Amino acid sequence: MTAAVSPARGKRAPRPRRPPDDGWREFVTPEGVDLRLRIGSFSERAGAFILDALIIVGVLIGLSLLLAALAWRTGMKDTAEAAAVIWLLGFFLLRNFYFVGFEMRTGAATPGKRAMGLRVAARDGGRLTASAVFARNAMREIEVFLPMSFLFATGMGVDAALVVLGAIWSGVFVLFPLFNRDRLRLGDLAAGTMVIKAPRRVLRPDLARDGPSLVGGIAFTEAQLDAYGVKELHVLENVLRKGDRRVVAEVSTRIRVKIGWDAPLEVSDKTFLAAYYAGLRARLESRLLFGHRRADKFDRP
Amino acid sequence: MAELELKSHRFRSEREADWRRLETLLSRVEKGGARKLKRDELLEMPVLYRQALSSLSMARAISLDQGLIAYLESLCTRAYFFVYGTRSRPLERLAGFFLHEWPRAVQALWRETAVSALLMAGGTVGAFSLVSRDPDWFYGFIPQALAAGRDPTASTQALRDTLYAKLTGHEALSGLAAFLFTHNAQIAIFAFALGFALCLPTAGLMVFNGCMLGAFLALFASHGLALPAAGWLMIHGVTELFAVTLAGAAGFSIGWAVAFPGERTRIDAAAEAGRRGATLMAGVVVMLFVAGLLEGFARQLIQNDLVRLSIAGGSAVAWGLYFYLPRPPGGPV
Numbered sequence: 001m002t003a004a005v006s007p008a009r010g011k012r013a014p015r016p017r018r019p020p021d022d023g024w025r026e027f028v029t030p031e032g033v034d035l036r037l038r039i040g041s042f043s044e045r046a047g048a049f050i051l052d053a054l055i056i057v058g059v060l061i062g063l064s065l066l067l068a069a070l071a072w073r074t075g076m077k078d079t080a081e082a083a084a085v086i087w088l089l090g091f092f093l094l095r096n097f098y099f100v101g102f103e104m105r106t107g108a109a110t111p112g113k114r115a116m117g118l119r120v121a122a123r124d125g126g127r128l129t130a131s132a133v134f135a136r137n138a139m140r141e142i143e144v145f146l147p148m149s150f151l152f153a154t155g156m157g158v159d160a161a162l163v164v165l166g167a168i169w170s171g172v173f174v175l176f177p178l179f180n181r182d183r184l185r186l187g188d189l190a191a192g193t194m195v196i197k198a199p200r201r202v203l204r205p206d207l208a209r210d211g212p213s214l215v216g217g218i219a220f221t222e223a224q225l226d227a228y229g230v231k232e233l234h235v236l237e238n239v240l241r242k243g244d245r246r247v248v249a250e251v252s253t254r255i256r257v258k259i260g261w262d263a264p265l266e267v268s269d270k271t272f273l274a275a276y277y278a279g280l281r282a283r284l285e286s287r288l289l290f291g292h293r294r295a296d297k298f299d300r301p
Numbered sequence: 302m303a304e305l306e307l308k309s310h311r312f313r314s315e316r317e318a319d320w321r322r323l324e325t326l327l328s329r330v331e332k333g334g335a336r337k338l339k340r341d342e343l344l345e346m347p348v349l350y351r352q353a354l355s356s357l358s359m360a361r362a363i364s365l366d367q368g369l370i371a372y373l374e375s376l377c378t379r380a381y382f383f384v385y386g387t388r389s390r391p392l393e394r395l396a397g398f399f400l401h402e403w404p405r406a407v408q409a410l411w412r413e414t415a416v417s418a419l420l421m422a423g424g425t426v427g428a429f430s431l432v433s434r435d436p437d438w439f440y441g442f443i444p445q446a447l448a449a450g451r452d453p454t455a456s457t458q459a460l461r462d463t464l465y466a467k468l469t470g471h472e473a474l475s476g477l478a479a480f481l482f483t484h485n486a487q488i489a490i491f492a493f494a495l496g497f498a499l500c501l502p503t504a505g506l507m508v509f510n511g512c513m514l515g516a517f518l519a520l521f522a523s524h525g526l527a528l529p530a531a532g533w534l535m536i537h538g539v540t541e542l543f544a545v546t547l548a549g550a551a552g553f554s555i556g557w558a559v560a561f562p563g564e565r566t567r568i569d570a571a572a573e574a575g576r577r578g579a580t581l582m583a584g585v586v587v588m589l590f591v592a593g594l595l596e597g598f599a600r601q602l603i604q605n606d607l608v609r610l611s612i613a614g615g616s617a618v619a620w621g622l623y624f625y626l627p628r629p630p631g632g633p634v
Contacts, residue, residue, distance in 0.1 A: 029381055033355075033377070085479040088480055092486065127385065131579040131580040135579030140494075141491045192569070193572075202372070203320065206309075230365055281307065284365055285307055288363060
């Protein structure tokens with residue numbers, strides 16, 4: 001297992017200013033292919049946690065109601081005792097092993113994380129071990145429950161001051177992910193893990209072939225196709241995939257003016273754009289095969 | 302222009318079936334684990350994964366279709382985590398944990414364990430001597446709720462009664478055991494997590510734990526009940542205190558790694574210590590479960606001091622042998 005993430009690590013020497021972080025990280029598999037992973041953002045992770053917390057609280061409430069109903073129905077002291085035992089153990093298991101259990105499965109994600117398209121991964125690209133999962137979740141004790149205990153603590157005078165100081169101290173742990181580049185929380189640090197965005201994507205149709213197929217009959221000259229580069233092609237792809245009619249019309253007008261298009265007007269904006277996309281992609285890809293990648297329109301052909 | 306087939310089209314149509322196949326297999330795996338796959342499908346997986354990877358690098362070189370590249374990236378990532386992910390059988394892993402991983406983690410942390418035990422012993426001795434000299438110290442160590450009448454004002458008979466309290470009915474016992482186990486395990490996990498804050502809070506917790514122990518012992522000793530009290534405490538206390546000591550040790554190792562990472566980077570040191578500590582902590586939870594059973598059941602059912610003390614001694618010997626007996630190297634890591 002030699003895959004490695006390039007870690008965001010501070011150097012001792014005065015470092016040059018980094019460009020603003022886009023959240024993408026290099027992640028090279030043992031086969032030597034960079035998978036390009038995106039770090040899960042703070043908001044996504046907070047959302048996932050809130051979802052999970054709601055699920056836990058919901059299950060707890062459900063469990064309590066069920067057990068209370070059971071104890072009340074039978075009205076025996078023995079069942080009440082048994083219910084208390086089940087409740088205690090259930091609470092303990094949920095609090096400590098809800099996250100561990102889900103993250104140790106193949107998906108490496110709790111229901112909340114799955115809903116947000118997140119998963120846990122080892123930072124060195126290796127296996128996500130059980131001990132790493134346990135470590136990252138044991139740290140929740142000081143990230144979640146310690147601050148909560150200060151939140152609900154009450155006191156007067158010196159006690160109150162202590163509570164405030166404690167809240168500030170424990171607040172450091174809560175806000176920790178905001179102060180590092182990889183959005184690591186304390187648990188990630190202690191376990192060598194990170195949370196990445198790994199959404200499932202579906203294979204979408206190839207616009208240059210399966211798109212609106214009225215492409216025949218519209219031809220562009222080489223000069224017209226040389227107006228743009230790869231960057232513009234990608235923007236055009238996004239516009240076509242979204243298919244917002246006003247944007248399509250606007251972009252289409254721009255391109256018509258730029259390339260000096262004066263052919264029949266009855267061609268609809270969408271058809272025109274699809275045709276131009278197919279033509280531009282064919283042109284750029286064939287040049288790509290010859291080793292020239294035209295980055296954008298300022299890159300002279 | 303458009304009649305001419307693009308290279309990227311041909312590329313895609315030749316490989317699309319394989320990608321779809323990989324995608325279906327992955328969806329099944331992600332729903333129900335590797336067991337959902339038949340044998341030959343399992344063997345197919347790495348082949349399909351490498352094909353998808355080579356497709357990805359090819360697509361990056363020849364295709365300008367962003368949708369396609371994004372799809373392949375997501376597909377390869379999912380497949381990567383499956384192919385290189387953990388897939389050993391739970392039973393095997395459990396056996397490996399108890400036979401190798403846990404004792405090894407405990408042995409590796411012997412220094413921290415010693416420090417943790419010394420801190421607790423120091424707290425015990427300190428509190429014992431303080432309370433023996435001036436019983437008022439007792440109130441400084443033990444919260445009112447925990448004392449439950451067992452304070453310096455109590456009579457010898459009342460104290461003796463608390464040591465041999467008999468509960469009625471087994472349900473009550475299991476409730477007590479469950480409460481003790483969950484409470485102690487939570488404290489132990491907390492002590493471990495607190496270690497991250499540069500050891501000091503964990504050290505405080507260890508000393509304080511020792512103080513409570515010392516204060517109680519001093520109280521009972523002043524009424525000539527030292528031996529019965531030791532039996533009452535130690536029948537489960539050996540296991541429980543050992544577990545708490547280990548939890549403290551795990552906390553120390555992680556705090557120490559954060560404060561003094563040595564040759565490695567701070568992040569790597571913390572991760573290594575955290576994982577080893579977590580292995581240890583998983584075992585600590587098991588120990589505390591045993592301690593909870595001993596405290597909840599055995600202590601209430603066994604009323605004889607000698608039997609209590611021999612169980613305590615036996616458990617001490619058993620844990621010591623299990624953890625520190627030299628083992629042949631090897632076995633799964």
